[in-house]
Amino acid sequence: MRKLIAAALMTLLPFGAVAQDLSEDEVKQLALEAILENPQIIMDALAILEEQRNEAQALARADLLLRERASLEGDPNAPFIGNADGQAVVVEFFDYNCPYCKRAADNIKALIAADEDVRVVYREWPILGEGSVFAARAALAARAQGKYEEMHWGLMEMRGRAEEASVLALARSIGLDMDQLVADMQSEAVDSHINTSRQLAQSLGFTGTPAFVIGDALVPGAVPLADLQGYIAQARGEG
Template sequence: MRPSLFAQLSGAALCAVLATASMAQEAMTDAERSAFRAEVKAYLLENPEVLIEAMDVLQSRQQAAAEQNDKQIVDANRDAIFNDAASWVGGNPDGDVTVVEFLDYRCGYCRKAWQEVDELVKSDGNIRIVMKEFPILGEQSVISSRFAIAVLQLHGNEAYAKTHDALISLRADANDESLERLAGDLGYDWSALQTRMNAPEVTSVIEANHALAQKLDISGTPTFVVDGTMVRGYVPLDGMREIIAQERAKSEG
């Protein structure tokens, strides 16, 4: 291929040509292969901007493939993600979009997202929110999640919502002393809570959430599942609103 032909190619077309040529090189003689490689090198040195365009094309393809993979694993696990009876459900129970959050109370980005997620749900009015306790940052994370799950199991949804807010904003270390004090502030019996925290009913919830996260290839917090879209990491409020709008547009289409 002559340099003049290379000059007519965009980054995307160059990627396709090089991919085809890569396979074709097996049929080339050593001299032809050397000449081809020299020609490609010379063209790229003269037109480095094509490399940037080619990288953009590659990243777009990789992102599309990742999004398709996420959609497939979400579809395969929809019931466990959206209809788990052990997880707290808030917002509008009949909302047209469901947002599921995998969270860790000791995660700085979960704390950053906390009030924004709350504002998202309240200001929209048509979002169903599901919380998945996913402690991954050590013993303080685990004891915090055990406390929250125990409250949900013993005292119900409204109590969990208050407890969630208290735990996500807790600046002290999460330990027996601080949680006993928190239980008293919230009006719970610490002894009963402590017993439930260590019960199999609580352990099974955490284990199930970790197993589900492994299936979904979730390794960090916060991670959100918004209907069919996986959102890995913190996204500002406006970004979350845009994702919600996109999901609604998909369902309408």
């Protein structure tokens, strides 16, 4: 860190061009004098450092997106809604107990209704307690009975927190075989999906839900429908 700050300072201090002809102690003394005369130099140096760090992180995430594109958009162990062959792909990381995810769910419904070429890939990322984990497992297990989407929307529309009792009550109401559901909740496929979601979210730098990957854009938060459509339009242009 000190070396990075020093490098940033050298780009700003007026004696940077001749510093190579000075001793280390002389450089330090001149730097101190310059900083005392103009404390803003420190703030400018930190701004340069932050910009360099942001650029490095952006490059790293762009490289990660390139490497993980197939896993994000085409993982057969990830449920999706919309057009199975849709060229515009939205990947959503979410938690059933996240109020912002519930808001985003309405936008996703509207997005699918308005654009027949969109596929929304779901990454169950339960981060808000045991109820969230139980709900995610139940939703993923419902896939084996062909009722993931019905279970998903039911959980998103649920009032109050998703907990074991309320999740199981919903499962019964949509006609799921409860014995099979409970068994499938502990399957390797369910474990793998949740673990992969966690690893991808951490690698992409997401810190909460909802979070979206649309083309090369990483989009945190419950963004408005118009913004989602804008990111999709941008992704289509990139394609």
